[in-house]
Amino acid sequence: MLDFKNVWKSYKNGVMAVNGIDLHINKGEFVYIVGPSGAGKSTFIKLMYREIVPTKGEILIDGVNLAKIKQRQVPKLRRKIGVVFQDYKLLPKLTVYENVAFALEVIEEHPKVIKKRVMEVLDLVKLKHKARSLPTELSGGEQQRVSIARSICNNPSVVIADEPTGNLDPDSAWSIMEIFDRINDNGTTVVMATHNRDIVNNMKRRVIAIEGGMIVRDEQRGDYGYEA
Template sequence: MIEMSEVYKTYPNGVSAINGISVKINKGEFVYVVGPSGAGKSTFIKMMYREEKPTKGSITVNGIQLSKLRNTKVPIFRRNLGVVFQDFKLLPTLTVYENVAFAMEVIEEHPKQIKKRVMEVLDLVGLKHKARMVPTELSGGEQQRVSIARSIVNSPQVVIADEPTGNLDPETSWEIMNILEEINNRGTTIVMATHNRDIVNNLKRRVIAIDNGKIVRDEQRGEYGYEY
């Protein structure tokens, strides 16, 4: 699903964020990306959904070579990706239903199909009963559930989650993880950047640790590891 080969990323200010990463993530995997602040995790994640472009090397996601992808084609590429952010990025004036439906409207899905699918995913994340509310009427955990519903409404093959529990309390974080687990169990590949030691150590999956822009550890059913 995702393959990087000898990838480097140097920003215009001279900072080298990624220094020769090669990695392969297979269909159906659930992968944690861990590491200290400033290690290159965010750049690593952002390159997967073409928010950042590598300075050197190749990245392939869902069979698409990202370094050769024209900027005008990026929105089409992202239709097969779901992205979940730490700060939710919901549209404040739209209801829960409208926030999720928007992802289908932009690809001009049929209104009947939109209604059916939106209610399905809201049911999955436990928010069907709050479809008419706006984000300010929801808790942080509920807003993140809306964000997850929006990310999966178009049935993406891959969900990329950047610190999805970073702003949430421990109990709510586990609720979010249960939803992500269910999505993964249905066949969606999940790549999740996180600082949450308890989640990584208790919900054991593949762990990719990044430090100084390099992969320093890649373990199946790994642990969070040393202090970050």
Template sequence: MIEMKDVWKVYPNNVSAINGINITIEKGEFVYVVGPSGAGKSTFIKMMYREERPTRGDILIDKTNLSTLKEKQIPHLRRRIGVVFQDFKLLPSLTVYENVAFALEVIEENPSVIKRKVMDVLDIVRLKSKARALPDELSGGEQQRVAIARAIVNQPDVLIADEPTGNLDPDTAWEIMDILEDINHRGTTVVMATHNKDIVNTLKRRVIAIENGRVVRDQVRGEYGYEI
């Protein structure tokens, strides 16, 4: 599903963020990406949905080469990749339903299909009863669940979660993890960058550890052994 071949990323200020990474993530895997701050995790994640472009090397998502992808092709790519951020990025003036529906409206989906898909994903994230609420009427955990619903409403092949529990209390973080596990069990590949050792060490999945822009450990059902 995801393959990186000798990928390097050097920013214009000559800071080298990624140094020759080779990695393969299979369809249906749940993978944690861990490592200390400044290790290159964010760049690693951003390159997967073409927020950043590698300086050298190839990144393939289901055989589509992101390294050579034209700008006009990026919106189509992102229909196949859902992204969840630490700070939710909800539109404050839109309801829960409207925030999720927006992802389908921009691709001009049929209104009847939009309604069905939105209510289906709100059911998955346990928020059907809050469909008419505005973001500021929700808790942080509920807002993150809306963000997850928006990310999966297009039924993406891959869900990328960048510190999705970073702003949440422990109990709420576990609620989010239950939902991400459910989404993974439905067949979506999940790649999650995190600093949360308790989650990584309890819900044991594959762990890719990055330090100084390199993969220093790639372990199936591993543990978080790195300082934040």
């Protein structure tokens, strides 16, 4: 499903953010990426959805080498990858329905398919009743649920989440995690970077700990093991 093969990433300022990572994630896994601030988690996540490319090594999703595809091929690749950010990244002038539908409109999906799929994913995140609302009319937790709905409307094979509960109160955070749990139960691979110790320790899944740009621990159903 997802492979890192001797992946390195250095920046122009000389910082080596990822140091020779080798990793395999199976289809259908739920994986937490944890570690202290500055450990390299964000770089690791950005490499997964090709926001950046490795300095050295290979990253493969479903056999496609992200380091070698051309920039014009990236939009097609990202149909396989759903991405959820900490700050939601919703379009403020579009309704909930329009924000989710936009991801399907850009690939020129048929309008009937768009309507059906948007309502399906809004139902999954329990926001059908907010379809006509603007993002400013929603709570932070509701905005994040819209972001999740948008990320899965293309039926991606993997959803990558970068601190998705970082801006939320504990109750909202748990409701978001329940949604990710349902997405994973439906067969979608979930990879999530998080500082939330309680979530990792209570919703036990595979835990990959990164420190100094290297994987220092990889445990099935592990605990957080780091100070946030």
